[in-house]
Amino acid sequence: MDTIGVIGIGAMGKGMIGSLLAKGYQVIAYDPVPAAQDWAKEKGAHVALSPADVGRTASVVITSLPGPAIVEQVLLGEDGLYSTLAAGSYVLDASTIDPATAKRLHAVGLQKGISLFDCPVSGGPAGSAAGTLTIMVGGDESKLPDITPYLQGIGKDIFYMGESGSGQVAKLCHNSVVAVITAALGEAFTVGAKAGVDPHKLAAVMDKGSAHNRVLSVFGPNILYGTYEKTVFSLDHMHKDLQLYAQAAREQQVPVLVGGTVVQLYEAAKAQGKGAWDSSAVCSVTEELAKATISK
Structure with a gap:
């Protein structure tokens, strides 16, 4: 060989x-x-x-x-x-x-x-x-x-x-969507938890409904159990990829309205010293702002 x-x-x-x-x-x-x-x-x-x-x-x-x-x-x-x-x-x-x-x-x-x-x-x-x-x-x-x-x-x-360059464009677009979905899951689970709905049950509904997504299966356990230190893909790496995505978008003159908002959450998590944690630790920023906890 x-x-x-x-x-x-x-x-x-x-x-x-x-x-x-x-x-x-x-x-x-x-x-x-x-x-x-x-x-x-x-x-x-x-x-x-x-x-x-x-x-x-x-x-x-x-x-x-x-x-x-x-x-x-x-x-x-x-x-x-x-x-x-x-x-x-x-x-x-x-x-x-x-x-x-x-x-x-x-x-x-x-x-x-x-x-x-x-x-x-x-x-x-x-x-x-x-x-x-x-x-x-x-x-x-x-x-x-x-x-x-x-x-x-x-x-x-x-x-x-x-x-x-096309492979890199595809990867950055892919990871931007993963980051957006991760942040959206954290927000939705925080709303559910604060309203008295079990986030695990909410996740089960999403898994069977139109909100089904693979991000939930990969990063969901860390979000639901608060085990953000169990790194699947580091927050530092996702933050870097989002910065590269935003740069590529600017070069193509595409407004980054959704991704631009989400990257601020990753910036906040990184500033809090969570860069070595899993990228799902971005959800902890929403939890802290809401004074709520997803995991029980």
Whole structure:
């Protein structure tokens, strides 16, 4: 089997490495954190000394990183991946970044004969560990068959969204809707609780009615039981994605009327020091304003 590079051994990168190893791929991984390096070694991956070191060994590299600045540094910085990757190589960026940066890094890659695809994912650490991620792909469609087997190594449902940057647009739009629904659930459950209606019963009605949504099944338990410290997807990450969404909307001259209101709730939760908690902790802001508690 091919050797695949993975840069970023965080919650998502760990799942990707595990899935790739389970499917028979050899993996060379890089992360500056020693504990992450040790984890990768224990799982059977080779550990690189730098992004450039990954590029010397692998011709297909998956990056899973916190944000645009780090992605750019890993690709273009000193000892960056682009400095050693051979022409004809592929970079599958599973990070969530802004579309403009994705397009710029794609253009730089083309000058070197490297094909970068923006491949942000949905499904969280659990989906990453299970190899069942949903992947949104932006890039050269003619080369999609070349990278599909590698995407299938980490995901289940793969959607080609369009040219470079399109995958990131899809992910930011997706996460904006998730954030809005999460905040709406918190508000509705707070109203119900304060009016004497059991939020668990209210959730059961929503699950069977027209208000049914997957956000309820993923984040509902934390909201209903107040276990916001049990992080599925951190509030810090959702806050970052909402900022990128608003930036993309401004570039397209689309008013962010709903998302703009919701992002203020995430700003408040982050200011209260809840960034490391689950993104559903945004609901605690509404609870505090209402002087009510959803969980009993």
